[in-house]
Amino acid sequence: xxxxxxxxxxxxxxxxxxxxxxxxxxxxxxxxxxxxxxxxxxxxxxxxxxxxxxxxxxxxxxxxxxxxxxxxxxxxxxxxxxxxxxxxxxxxxxxxxxxxxxxxxxxxxxxxxxxxxxxxxxxxxxxxxxxxxxxxxxxxxxxxxxxxxxxxxxxxxxxxxxxxxxxxxxxxxxxxxxxxxxxxxxxxxxxxxxxxxxxxxxxxxxxxxxxxxxxxxxxxxxxxxxxxxxxxxxxxxxxxxxxxxxxxxxxxxxxxxxxxxxxxxxxxxxxxxxxxxxxxxxxxxxxxxxxxxxxxxxxxxxxxxxxxxxxxxxxxxxxxxxxxxxxxxx
Numbered sequence: 001x002x003x004x005x006x007x008x009x010x011x012x013x014x015x016x017x018x019x020x021x022x023x024x025x026x027x028x029x030x031x032x033x034x035x036x037x038x039x040x041x042x043x044x045x046x047x048x049x050x051x052x053x054x055x056x057x058x059x060x061x062x063x064x065x066x067x068x069x070x071x072x073x074x075x076x077x078x079x080x081x082x083x084x085x086x087x088x089x090x091x092x093x094x095x096x097x098x099x100x101x102x103x104x105x106x107x108x109x110x111x112x113x114x115x116x117x118x119x120x121x122x123x124x125x126x127x128x129x130x131x132x133x134x135x136x137x138x139x140x141x142x143x144x145x146x147x148x149x150x151x152x153x154x155x156x157x158x159x160x161x162x163x164x165x166x167x168x169x170x171x172x173x174x175x176x177x178x179x180x181x182x183x184x185x186x187x188x189x190x191x192x193x194x195x196x197x198x199x200x201x202x203x204x205x206x207x208x209x210x211x212x213x214x215x216x217x218x219x220x221x222x223x224x225x226x227x228x229x230x231x232x233x234x235x236x237x238x239x240x241x242x243x244x245x246x247x248x249x250x251x252x253x254x255x256x257x258x259x260x261x262x263x264x265x266x267x268x269x270x271x272x273x274x275x276x277x278x279x280x281x282x283x284x285x286x287x288x289x290x291x292x293x294x295x296x297x298x299x300x301x302x303x304x305x306x307x308x309x310x311x312x313x314x315x316x317x318x319x320x321x322x323x324x325x326x327x328x329x330x
Contacts, residue, residue, distance in 0.1 A: 096121055
């Protein structure tokens with residue numbers, strides 16, 4: 001039973017973060033200090049619509065205008081794929097970047113393999129930069145840095161903070177094998193359930209305070225499924241879960257103490273206790289799939305849900321069954 005008011009739907013869509021420079025991307029990655037581990041499962045994922053269908057200022061494919069060229073769009077399409085080495089003969093012994101002859105030293109220059117796209121480059125287009133490769137993270141939970149070309153390095157730095165990875169679509173098995181990722185998912189789901197309270201509360205500017213605390217990663221509040229590469233690296237380093245729990249604590253503390261927000265809580269109709277319960281109490285509270293009311297997990301039984309029974313009773317009272325016409329036996 002809801003204490004007061006009506007429930008509202010989840011709000012907002014992901015807001016892509018700002019791009020990072022090469023120096024900023026390296027600094028954040030180095031600060032994360034992630035070690036490699038392993039996962040399992042494989043799947044193909046699509047780039048999220050928020051990224052692909054970005055506004056005109058971000059170009060046709062959501063990549064900044066300065067990056068809106070065919071080569072960059074091709075690299076964007078490879079971001080979820082483990083690209084195997086295709087071989088120099090398939091490249092006609094030419095650099096993928098500048099088409100300079102490579103692969104026959106000392107006549108031609110050294111050929112250097114890019115782990116991101118599986119192509120070979122000359123020593124000017126590939127200067128042995130290293131980077132975490134997103135596809136290896138998505139499919140193998142592998143955070144080891146690998147050699148990449150200069151254009152791949154620039155591209156990966158550009159998308160480092162962009163929330164373009166929906167791990168549930170790309171590789172849902174990760175949530176079964178990586179405890180840190182499962183913990184982050186649970187906290188983000190809880191935060192998403194507090195948002196509907198915060199955005200409609202007029203008692204205090206708590207929503208703006210929470211948004212400012214997570215800026216420019218507001219998508220962490222509004223879309224529990226999206227991650228940037230920076231987020232995923234912070235999951236591996238056990239940093240993101242702690243940060244998100246601090247945001248959840250701020251939100252829950254306000255909701256429990258705010259007279260307006262408390263009116264939008266529920267009572268458990270099974271045990272009839274006066275304790276107010278909320279949707280974000282996911283470990284102790286559940287929602288009836290039929291009538292959407294809340295109840296303690298230990299009390300709930302869908303076969304005997306009081307609200308479902310009331311709805312059925314009202315439906316029968318409002319629409320009583322039509323009596324069958326009597327048959328004329330004469």
